[in-house]
Amino acid sequence: MTHIVPTVRRFTTDADDRSVPLGDRRIWITPAVEASEGGPLSAYSAHFGRSERAELSAPYEEVWVVLRGELRVTGGSSELLVHAGEFLHVPEDSPGQVEAMVDTDLVCVSVPAH
Template sequence: MSDTPSRARRFSSAIGGDAVRFGDGILIAPALGAEAGVLMSAYTAFFSAGARADLPAPYAEVWVVLSGALRVGADGEAVTVRAGDFVHVPELAPGVVEALEDTTMVCVSAPAH
């Protein structure tokens, strides 16, 4: 893409006042998306302990847990990820994500949305 920035760009993982509420107890702070002319999206998310959301999305994601812990997946196949871990969530993966404690994570997904 000719409009794609050709330099490194820094983003903060802090959740600021521009964060968008997603359901109960989940805040999303977008950093990079399709509007930037790139092939991926990136955002920071904060989950309050006990917050839950359905997983299926029409794109693949990698989540890096910065603090806290999440349970990700469907029933017996769910995995627990903690600070320092990352998880691949395939396109249309079944199940839910649940915060086991207050959790901050960074997500990178493709394609951009």
């Protein structure tokens, strides 16, 4: 049996050849840690152009760390503004929408890995 030794890695929020656009919008997702690596979580960076919106709901829990910019997160009757240096917990299947108030970069960590 082969034993895989964990390796510490560094990532940036810069788009690269693995970046994936969300449709024709100015939203880019760049994978970092993926389920195919066999770990318990996934991590990726995301860039939202100003005024871009996306649905919030996902079939896994996430923590989002806003590195630059500002997001408005709405769901039901609640609304949150999340600024650079702040982070939020997004429970599994949370209804709502996220909107970038300005160009925004964030890092997302998801459990379980996907």
